Amino acid sequence: MNTNNPYAAPKSSVTTATHSECRRDGKHAFVPTGSDLPPRCIVCNDAAQTPIKERTLYWHSPWLYLLVLVNLLIYAVIALIFRSKTKVSPGYCATHLxxxxxxxxxxxxxxxxxxxxxxxxxxxxxxxxxxxxxxxxxxxxxxxxxxxxxFRAVRIDKSGAKFSGCKEPFLASLE
Ligand SMILES: [Zn+2]
Structure with missing residues (x-):
């Protein structure tokens, strides 16, 4: 029997991503690579409205902003090449959505x-x-x-991504 069934449901998806390894980093939330945020409101920590919209966020080193002083177009091109990308699902309860x-x-x-x-x-x-x-x-x-x-990425590297915009009740739950 063929074990490589191309029609099988994907083994990993957003819903099966682990949330337990997320942690607080000061005012930011850190999400390790391969993890996602827990399905709770990032403002008040109540249960989030589902399905949570997955967002693609970008980040590049702040040093690249110096290129704006040289030329806006050069900055735009370099930033496009050197930016890092991450996917994350920040949740909101009905009230905060x-x-x-x-x-x-x-x-x-x-x-x-x-x-x-x-x-x-x-x-x-x-x-x-x-x-x-x-x-x-x-x-x-x-x-x-x-x-x-x-809610935006303030740093992305190989180990994971750090996000701003999460409020105290949610951050406290990650400690
Ligand atoms: Zn809320």
């Missing part, structure tokens, strides 16, 4: 309306003032991105 979405929408909805309004102005009236309104809308996307990325 909704709070996070609300915070993002504070910026996303006005940004969308400004862009739409700007395009409207360009079409019916004044192209130059329309462009200014569209650009304002784009600028509002930046705080939306910042708010949605409070």
């Amino acid at each position: 909704a709070a996070r979405q609300r915070k993002i929408n504070w910026f996303r909805i006005p940004a969308f309306l400004l862009m739409l309004g700007g395009i409207g102005i360009m079409v019916v009236d004044e192209p130059s003032s329309g462009i200014i309104v569209v650009v304002l809308g784009f600028l509002l996307v930046i705080p939306a991105i910042i708010v949605s990325n409070t």
Whole structure:
């Protein structure tokens, strides 16, 4: 009998990843390679809403930011080559998932309306003032991105990844 069944369920998946080896590292959570965060809210430590969305996060040495002083394009290319990647599933309970979405929408909805309004102005009236309104809308996307990325990788190496954005109740549970 063929033991190499290509249709067999994968032996390792997010759900079977171990959580026990995660540990606290000051204000950060450390997740060893091959592990994932426990399925609890990273804010209040309650049971997380499932399925938890897996996120791909990137990190590169902070020294690379010095290249921004030389040339933004050179920095972008070098950062793309030397960045490290990790996959992790930060959980949120129903309350904190909704709070996070609300915070993002504070910026996303006005940004969308400004862009739409700007395009409207360009079409019916004044192209130059329309462009200014569209650009304002784009600028509002930046705080939306910042708010949605409070959970981020602060270091990734061969042993694992360190994340910021986890609150005290959750961090205390990792000790
Ligand atoms: Zn919570």
